[in-house]
Amino acid sequence: MTAPALTPPLTPADPDVHAQFVQWFREVAPYVHAFRGKTFVVAFGGELVQAGALSVLIQDLSLLSALGVRLVLVHGSRPQVNEQLRLKGIDFQFDRGLHITDAAALECAKEAAGEIRLDIEAAFSQGLPNTPMSHAHIRVVSGNFITARPVGVIDGIDYRHTGLVRKVDAEALQFVINHGSIALLSPLGFSPTGEAFNLAMEELATSVAVALRAEKLIFLTDAPSIMDPEGNVDTELARDDADALVATGDIDPGTTVVLRHASRAVKLGVARAHLIPFDMDGGVLLEIFTHDGVGTMVVEDLLDDLRPATIDDVGAIVQLIEPLETDGTLVRRGRGSIERDVEKFSVAEHDGVIFGCVALYPYPAEKMAEMACLTVNSQWQGTGEGDKLLRHVESRARAVGITRLFVLTTRTAHWFIKRGFVPASVSDLPKDKQSHYDRNRNSQVFIKRLG
Structure with a gap:
């Protein structure tokens, strides 16, 4: 009787296959x-x-x-x-x-x-x-x-x-x-x-x-x-x-x-x-x-849900943003910072799994707010989930009287430009944000007026 054929083992010559496997395994976790x-x-x-x-x-x-x-x-x-x-x-x-x-x-x-x-x-x-x-x-x-x-x-x-x-x-x-x-x-x-x-x-x-x-x-x-x-x-x-x-x-x-x-x-x-x-x-x-x-x-009701984050969501938020912090797309915050600011975050959840998040930091005196940590798990990217998070945070901002929304970004400028954000300068930011602006990162500033 012929022995069953074995699947050829992955070798170091298969880096793309290795990467796909690891990514898939992490996504199903x-x-x-x-x-x-x-x-x-x-x-x-x-x-x-x-x-x-x-x-x-x-x-x-x-x-x-x-x-x-x-x-x-x-x-x-x-x-x-x-x-x-x-x-x-x-x-x-x-x-x-x-x-x-x-x-x-x-x-x-x-x-x-x-x-x-x-x-x-x-x-x-x-x-x-x-x-x-x-x-x-x-x-x-x-x-x-x-x-x-x-x-x-x-x-x-x-x-x-x-x-x-x-x-x-x-x-x-x-x-x-x-x-x-x-x-x-x-x-x-x-x-x-x-x-x-x-x-x-x-x-x-x-x-x-x-x-x-x-x-x-x-x-x-x-x-x-x-x-x-x-x-x-x-x-x-x-x-x-x-x-x-x-x-x-x-x-x-x-x-x-x-x-x-x-x-x-x-x-x-x-x-x-x-x-x-x-x-x-x-x-x-x-x-x-x-x-x-x-x-x-x-x-009973459609599963995609955008809701305020709770302290129980901190682990999932950290897991979402850590890869982007590592590659420099996002500023490092640390778990403690997210725990302190958790009420500023919203999360996107599907079937009990959190796959996206966004944070809103208001500056009421200038009627401005910063949108930060807009992140969608790679498995959900390209499906419009980022736009849903953007619309959600814009709605939150309007509800508290914000008229201008700004973002700081090093790598995703075109995404924001396509969605109505226009280039601005550090001097256009709220005074408190200007004093905390990290000139070493040299992030680009974009602002969107909320109608």
Whole structure:
């Protein structure tokens, strides 16, 4: 048997590759810190398994587990159930929506769920050297965590063994994930009388995420992506907008089902719900560890937030501005200085990660103010975030009666000129600022009148 090929090691002849790797690793660090110990519910249909995408997904989920994310997996099995029905000569096929599950269909659902569960457990048991699963040692725990009830009779139709979630044993699931295991749920539930019921994967995943107060509910779907008017993936939807989109009936039925459940989860307390195409390699990692992601995230309110800084933000501000202080773009301030002036700072935050900051130092006697430390993390540069920070600080300045905003810069003159700042001299600065002007830096002065 041929040994697996190894990825060629990076060598000193690859400085650009090294730099890119180091930069990427540093940029994802805030997300790693933010999500360690948080609970993610990841849901996917049997279509993902059928498409052969399970092994790659398991590798990515194993990485999340290694980073301290607590995982609950919920799988579907619709195509596998349909295949069992076909093999048994039963002239019936499930699609999305509510369907009758008779005794024969229930047996097919049990067989399909058992087969997929074993495939998932086997995938998590991989440990070949030189693969992403090497040294993983991940335990997967399944069980009777879900109590179900029958859908019953609707409009005179008895739905038999089709069920709804009655109760989630959240305490037992918490015990499993708190002790380092991954919980795995099949789309079946059981009644107190011992009956089994066929459940919709989307409803099950939503109920579990709500019961566990999960940080994220992630749907990996084969449904078409949600697009904005410009034809790009709509990466973020407020819950009200998601509901309005569902109400239009203008989106694919599969997307409608998933989006409706994502909205319901957020309404009931799940922090974020994501719709990610399962055919994108590394889609979960890209969605979680990049600013815009690759799918659609549903939130109660849009996540980009500009707010006053607090003492708890000092560490993040220091981390943002230190590289620019090192290369001479910004004046060195030191942590103590930022702590003393923290009320002068505003921060830009996305999904719990601070990616930008700006400070406003007023000189009320001259109705002037200095804008300082305008900084955006390199991952967010070029996306208009700097302009948002500028508009925010201009608004703050106007609110306290400032009529002229000035900046001192050594390297970014053109950026400010394009945004209405005009060259000025040190003598145009407030008297107190003139006395503290560092002539060794020889910073250029730019002033903008605020209308």
